[in-house]
Amino acid sequence: MSNRPPFLTLDEQVDYLYRKDYFAPNSFLEEDIARLKSMNFHYFLGYARNFRELYFQRKLTGEKTPSRVFKLIDVDAEVSEVLYSGIRNAEWLLRHFLVQEYCSKFDPCGSFLEFENYLDLGGDYTNDHLAQGLMNDILGYSETYVVEQLSEARKFIGYEQLPKRCTSDNWELCRNLSKDLALWSVVDSFSLGRLVKLVQRCDNSADDKEHIWRRIAKDMDIPADRFQVGMDSLRSLRNLVSHQSRLWMRPTTYTVSKKGKFRKKIDRCHRKAMLIAFYNVANFQGEEEKQSKFVKRLEELIDSEPDYKFGVSKFGASTKDN
Known part of the structure; x- marks a missing residue:
């Protein structure tokens, strides 16, 4: 310039x-x-x-x-x-x-991360991207209950250490680690941006009313x-x-x-x-x-x-x- x-x-x-x-x-x-x-x-x-x-x-x-x-x-x-x-x-x-x-x-446990059940609103920000972002919020959460739950799940499936980040490559592992986590235990970890998107998308049931x-x-x-x-x-x-x-x-x-x-x-x-x-x-x-x-x-x-x-x-x- x-x-x-x-x-x-x-x-x-x-x-x-x-x-x-x-x-x-x-x-x-x-x-x-x-x-x-x-x-x-x-x-x-x-x-x-x-x-x-x-x-x-x-x-x-x-x-x-x-x-x-x-x-x-x-x-x-x-x-x-x-x-x-x-x-x-x-x-x-x-x-x-x-x-x-x-x-x-x-079901309060794990289902909130099943992006296949999200409402499809289109756009560049896809549902799987939202689910991965929510999982990253969870992985970065330091509340004792959540840390202990993830650690127990890791040991149960025989994985050496918790992933630091959730990506499309390790999504299935992250899903297995978090399947017993209840929404109430992790909802405070979500950024406001992802919280809003989850509220908007988490329900794709037939009756939109x-x-x-x-x-x-x-x-x-x-x-x-x-x-x-x-x-x-x-x-x-x-x-x-x-x-x-x-x-x-x-x-x-x-x-x-x-x-x-x-x-x-x-x-x-x-x-x-x-x-x-x-x-x-x-x-x-x-x-x-x-x-x-x-x-x-x-x-x-x-x-x-x-x-x-x-x-x-x-x-x-x-x-x-x-």
Whole structure:
């Protein structure tokens, strides 16, 4: 590549931000420079670039200063903490209801890894790939009960040591090692991504109205037509939060419909606004009291900073695309 941007020193970063009209001249305070020094510059630019664009579009007014951008970063971090607590609770409920519904319908031991019985949803992520991923989660699980069960199974079939990874080459061995493991003993080892896919696929019985994912949706009082994309949105948001990614002025990956009990709160949002994904987390909190408590914490933060609220509700070049 001929156009390689250089690494900038702290002074050069500040000068660059002034030259590119990110901020008003001489607007960097000492505390701003200290914060910039402790942060990846490209991460800061993600916020600053969107902040500048909103000014160019006259959607933000007032002083164009770095301190306002740092405030956005701080609110984003606080919102992420609230979201993480809600996502964690949603995970607990999904794991709980999966065990409850699956074990009341199918053999709880081993059968949840029989990908031949999964619902075929097509796509590049195949059912056998999902089963191998779940098995890898199990092999990496350090809970004593599971470790002992696998060790006993290994000795029984006369295998020298447990495999470190599950692949298509040793799949039959892994299946034999895990056939007596109950779903309830390993469900907490599954990543949220694979947990969601297992909920979506684990039941291919003829009556699709009785599929396990529908039962779980009913358990959580979430309409079936919004449950699947709601889980995908939850998973996507969880990845962003866990990796400290910017949420402000970011479009959602999975578009949740503006329906349900919080529809009035998001009615004027851009259709791909992150705020819609935030309220989707509220839908997965279970009891109405827990939903209300979560929403209250979230709204207190978002409403305290108008710049932030605008960026998570009116994402995009056009705020009219609702």
